[in-house]
Amino acid sequence: MVELKELDEALFRGEVSKVKELTRLALQEGIDPKEILEQGLIKGMAVVGEKFKSNEIFLPEVLLASQAMHGGLEILQPLLVKSAVRAKGKVVIGTAKGDLHDIGKNLVAMMLKGGGFEVVDLGIDVSAEKFLKAVQEHEADIVGISALLTTTMIGMGEVVTVLEEAGLREKVRVMIGGAPVTQEFAEEIGADGYAPDAASAVDKASELMKSLGRE
């Protein structure tokens, strides 16, 4: 009998093959894919996020845990789709136009996936138009924008503007982050949320889903 606790522990240690094996075993034993996802993978990534925030584990360990999570997710995904388990929400994410720094953005994307969100990663140097197109194409709930430079932060405001012009502003929430970004700046450009780190970003995204009435 597979204990899902074992699964989230293997994920925490970044053991990709063990996570895959335990996920398969759990499925063979008839455990609901949704439960494996929530009690195994999501719970495991939540611990990873917390420990990273409190400096008990380090960046490479988060990356490894995330690989392990993907290993499990790959196996679960087709079954989750079949049984119509919906993601918590859909997030379109990228770095602001002109900004090539993506460590923070990648971490947030990982933690969001680990938190049960569907993530569309647009990569680096993403123009406002590209964000808009992705929101329309994927019917995203949330747009996540990251910037490390004060010179590229301005691009975040442009995303808010193009969403307004396209008449989509009410349908989608905008959250931002990155070293120079503050809550004050978020309010200034009319973004809906700011998160200081990757673990808080998941909480913030959940909060924004609630405000959309789509939790």
Added chain:
Amino acid sequence: MLIIGEKINSSRKDIKEMVENKNKNFIQELARQQVEGGAEMLDLNIGTIRKGEPESMRWLVETVQEAVKVPLCIDSPNYAAIQAGLEVYDANRGEPLINSVTAERERLELILPLVKKYQCSVVALTMSEKGIPQDAKERLEIAHQLIKKLTAEGIPLESIYIDPLTLPVSTNIQSANIVLETLRGIKDSYPGVKTIIGLSNISYGLPQRRLINQAFVVLALANGLEAAILDSTDQRIMALIKSTNLLLGKDEFCKQYLQAFREGRL
């Protein structure tokens, strides 16, 4: 090796506050400590201050110049901030270093006239519109382009500092190797051009960062590094640089090493 003090950088929260509040004593003390530790130039980076970066840079240059005599490295992607800093720079203390240009055309075209007007040295990052190349080969390709362009504009080879861009080893285990290979490649093709790195980025995301920085500076020196932006108040790093230079045959009669010993710096 040119030692550039890294500490006046607003990505550190306390520094950001001190610059925003124009805390003269704090900044001047930080400048003195770094020079005392062995910095021969100080880097001024206030990239995380969004409102009034030019004005803050001007204040910072004036404030630091009042406290120490070393030349300064004006570190910003923002053309206006660089210009503001250079306007009040005291040329008597030696050539300032502009940090930085890239192969991105817009940035290059805005900053190049400043390099010429104020007779600065300039840091050129090996990245282009397409971002930072994953391997040394492409970074060298960009370095060649930059050197060609800068020398064509009349900037002397020895005023060009190529920065191969140090990314954290925590997100790509080959990060240090890529930098070392690029450093070697640059020195092979252009012995006259200078090389520079920002040292501390290598250890981002890991515990005991100093240890990694210390090992990296030794490796980088052995592969052709000539200038580094680093923590000059870290005595271990400074002593390692001295002993590595000695081993690389760059310290005739072990003069600098022995002087450091007598000053209690080893």
